[in-house]
Amino acid sequence: MLTIAIAQTAPKLLDVEANFEQVVNLTGRIAADIYLFPELCLSGYAFSSPEEVHGWALHQDNPYSGRLMRLTEEREIALCGGYAEATADGAIYNSAFFIGNGKLLANYRKTHLFYRERQFFTPGNSGFSVVQYLGARFGMMICYDWIYPEAARSLALLGAQVILHPANLVLPYCQRAMFARSVENRVFIATANRVGRETNALSDDLLFTGGSQVVAPDGEYLLTFDDSESAVRSIQIDPSAADNKVLNSFNSLLEDRRPELYVGGVQSP
């Protein structure tokens, strides 16, 4: 059994120090094995220019991640959340870290960028991957990746039992649609969405929709937040429940796929 804590927060735009302290403080509020935070939980979301993003982006090797690594080692916990990632070659990705055992276990770069993110970030090049932690297998996707069934499917085919899904959702569709994502892959999906409102110099006025949740492989909503609360709550799950893809004596969900008949797997027609 594994305890996952979901932190539904309202990060302060461009105040990495305050947001970082909030992340650290929230891990002390409740006991859990893994703490999941929203997308871009260290910087906020509504940037006004690429230059601004560059100013607030972090290299993988930065003082905050160093402190988070030490925290995971001392407390024997893991942390997953989003950040603006700067690379040595000058690219900025909308990324998520999965930190545990005192190190970066995995780094995921958002595959499908939404709206103005396309002005500010480079489309992710990491692809989807699965990492072992505490005997379970985890994959990550970020926010708008949800609408592409190929994202969760890729993770399920790679063996993910639990999909960690940091989000900054402004539309209300995802939370409802994750029912389908869970039952079509028989995996757990944990979404940490943010709340609050952000405006910027580009006249964007974004109201985030909260509704963070954990959905089980059978589609049961195990944990749900409302659309405006700032809170951290946890739930115990058995990741091995996601290994049972057998629906009846004739059907095994993923083995029954027939990729030779599918369109669009590798290239659009």
Place this chain on the structure above:
Amino acid sequence: MLTIAIAQTAPKLLDVEANFEQVVNLTGRIAADIYLFPELCLSGYAFSSPEEVHGWALHQDNPYSGRLMRLTEEREIALCGGYAEATADGAIYNSAFFIGNGKLLANYRKTHLFYRERQFFTPGNSGFSVVQYLGARFGMMICYDWIYPEAARSLALLGAQVILHPANLVLPYCQRAMFARSVENRVFIATANRVGRETNALSDDLLFTGGSQVVAPDGEYLLTFDDSESAVRSIQIDPSAADNKVLNSFNSLLEDRRPELYVGGVQSP
């Protein structure tokens, strides 16, 4: 604009003549351009042996389809529904016909067979395709195909505006999950599910879950049936609404796919 009628019926097991008469009668009950019937609407579902299926399967060119073709010509309507299809080489498929303009516009063979269908039918080899009718583009999938996002995705990538989905659902998941299928592809999905109970010599006791529905590209449930009524109802839709895949000034749903990063498109890893 196009009027689709959904017939939620309880076919009689192994009584093709009665089921055929019901199909014909229902098309006279209400005015529509297209009438959608459940999976295996001519034979019923709960077969007891492959021999029994062979006994009731129909070749594409059979007296019933001939009469349906004439009906579509006289009334200027189209009909879609499921039947057990026998082929010259002795195979039996769980198929769906789309008949209009006095001819078979398309024939689809179910890709993903559920439960005991695997004993009775050959896995479909038609793959997914889209056909034009009345200026709109239609694709078909059958029942359990719903759980594979690759099915509806294939049809959307081939240009389908409306997915016709004959079903014999015994579980309650599909009706709820079609919200995701519609918004992730921005297509209309019309599901005609059956009601009633069937038992057979194999001790199967199947209660069908009704809940036929039409879901719009934005996820709105335009038409819903309850879980037990036998009824035919219609709705007007504008198929061209499915052509708008633009979410905002930066995102176009299908163009933003990144197949080069997806796992499992052609073969499982």
